[in-house]
Amino acid sequence: MKLSFHGAARSVTGSRHLLEMASCRLLLDCGMFQGRREEAAAQNRALGFDPRSLSGVLLSHAHIDHSGALPMLMQQRFSGKVHLTRATADLTAIMLQDAARIQESDCRYVNKQERRRGTKCVQALFDSDDVEAITRRFVGVRYDDTIKIAPRVTATFHDAGHILGSAAVRVKYTVRGNTTTVLFSGDLGRSHMPILRDPEPPPPCDVLILESTYGDRLHEQAGEEMKQKAQDLIAHAKAHKSKIIVPAFAVGRTQELVMRIKELVVEDRIDPIPIYIDSPLASKATEVFRHHPECYDAETYRTFTEDGDPFASRYIRFISSPDDSKRLNAMKGPMIIISSSGMCEGGRVLHHLKHAIDDEANVIVFVGFQAEHTLGRKLVEGWDVVPIFGVPTKRRAQVVKFNGFSAHADRNDLLAYVRAISPLPSKVFIVHGEEKQALSLGAAIQNEHPAIDVTIPHRGSSHEI
Numbered sequence: 390m391k392l393s394f395h396g397a398a399r400s401v402t403g404s405r406h407l408l409e410m411a412s413c414r415l416l417l418d419c420g421m422f423q424g425r426r427e428e429a430a431a432q433n434r435a436l437g438f439d440p441r442s443l444s445g446v447l448l449s450h451a452h453i454d455h456s457g458a459l460p461m462l463m464q465q466r467f468s469g470k471v472h473l474t475r476a477t478a479d480l481t482a483i484m485l486q487d488a489a490r491i492q493e494s495d496c497r498y499v500n501k502q503e504r505r506r507g508t509k510c511v512q513a514l515f516d517s518d519d520v521e522a523i524t525r526r527f528v529g530v531r532y533d534d535t536i537k538i539a540p541r542v543t544a545t546f547h548d549a550g551h552i553l554g555s556a557a558v559r560v561k562y563t564v565r566g567n568t569t570t571v572l573f574s575g576d577l578g579r580s581h582m583p584i585l586r587d588p589e590p591p592p593p594c595d596v597l598i599l600e601s602t603y604g605d606r607l608h609e610q611a612g613e614e615m616k617q618k619a620q621d622l623i624a625h626a627k628a629h630k631s632k633i634i635v636p637a638f639a640v641g642r643t644q645e646l647v648m649r650i651k652e653l654v655v656e657d658r659i660d661p662i663p664i665y666i667d668s669p670l671a672s673k674a675t676e677v678f679r680h681h682p683e684c685y686d687a688e689t690y691r692t693f694t695e696d697g698d699p700f701a702s703r704y705i706r707f708i709s710s711p712d713d714s715k716r717l718n719a720m721k722g723p724m725i726i727i728s729s730s731g732m733c734e735g736g737r738v739l740h741h742l743k744h745a746i747d748d749e750a751n752v753i754v755f756v757g758f759q760a761e762h763t764l765g766r767k768l769v770e771g772w773d774v775v776p777i778f779g780v781p782t783k784r785r786a787q788v789v790k791f792n793g794f795s796a797h798a799d800r801n802d803l804l805a806y807v808r809a810i811s812p813l814p815s816k817v818f819i820v821h822g823e824e825k826q827a828l829s830l831g832a833a834i835q836n837e838h839p840a841i842d843v844t845i846p847h848r849g850s851s852h853e854i
């Protein structure tokens with residue numbers, strides 16, 4: 390078997406790993422690079438392998454940095470199937486359509502400015518036809534079912550507890566009576582997250598491909614401290630009639646926020662203020678959440694069977710039309726606007742930021758990971774002037790970061806995941822983490838298990854396994 394890495398190697402985005410066997414070539418994830426516009430576009434166009442030669446794709450979950458380059462396979466005559474869980478199939482379909490739409494509208498906007506300056510125009514990576522074509526290749530599977538991918542090759546999807554439908558994917562390859570098992574962690578979640586079940590313990594494997602987003606960090610607990618911080622923020626918004634802008638992933642994080650704010654209201658800790666979920670994708674994603682109760686944890690399943698809709702409330706409004714979205718810009722607070730994208734790389738949140746960023750009463754709240762070079766990262770790092778739609782914009786609004794919301798395992802969770810594999814794998818490849826995170830986690834694993842061969846692969850590198 391040969392394993393090569395074509396993204397998310399010493400970086401976070403663009404998750405793409407190629408597993409080659411005599412009988413087939415499988416791509417693990419097909420993610421999009423995110424970050425500096427031109428650089429990311431170039432990386433996205435250079436896949437690093439020929440899609441025509443692929444037998445299939447195994448998709449760990451719907452996040453765009455794992456699924457966002459799938460439509461580009463169709464432009465290059467990919468003819469295989471995409472295997473994924475049923476919830477991931479539904480989520481990925483709406484997320485890719487949304488990505489196509491955002492790219493088209495961002496390109497239009499940027500190109501209008503570029504034409505004015507006489508500089509080069511940008512082009513969308515794919516359109517909705519490409520998305521439709523790839524979704525026709527989706528084959529939804531159930532958790533823990535073993536499916537045959539090719540002669541002598543099977544795959545199983547294990548609940549990763551990261552977002553709805555997320556999985557760690559195990560590939561088994563048997564040749565002349567010898568079986569090699571590769572486990573790809575995808576993104577691992579955490580225990581005790583709202584809505585989702587805890588990550589399943591890892592099955593035995595010979596080779597582990599492990600994410601390391603938080604390989605060098607420990608999370609704040611999403612406990613009392615975070616609740617107090619949220620309570621104070623909402624009180625501040627009420628007193629100052631301010632807007633709280635929350636750039637959040639439309640899938641997973643938005644639904645989690647709704648659940649957590651509802652909890653504060655139920656516990657009588659806040660008077661609810663209007664919450665606008667301004668993202669057509671979030672509305673659609675919430676619909677997908679409603680259709681997949683098989684992914685819920687026991688508590689959410691109980692709310693679902695007893696109250697019907699776990700995601701609704703009188704102070705929550707889902708905004709769909711662009712006109713209603715624009716109206717929010719002129720409206721006075723207090724209000725919470727939850728809008729995507731989570732890293733401020735596109736979408737409606739950019740318009741809300743543009744209108745709210747110069748008022749010091751307003752607050753921009755980050756509840757998710759911010760990749761290097763994104764606008765979200767710049768805001769978290771405290772830049773006073775940030776580019777919005779390419780225009781340097783002065784920031785007066787406060788920026789607050791909540792780390793407790795992470796949907797990712799932290800350093801201790803990742804180390805515990807490796808420890809739980811019995812017997813231990815002989816090889817571990819560390820991916821999906823910035824270099825510092827990946828190196829630190831790799832060193833810790835090596836230190837704890839000297840017998841494991843630990844590699845932190847570079848993009849483009851190939852390894853015999």
Ligand SMILES: [Zn+2]
Nearest residue numbers: 450452551576
């Ligand atoms: Zn993810």
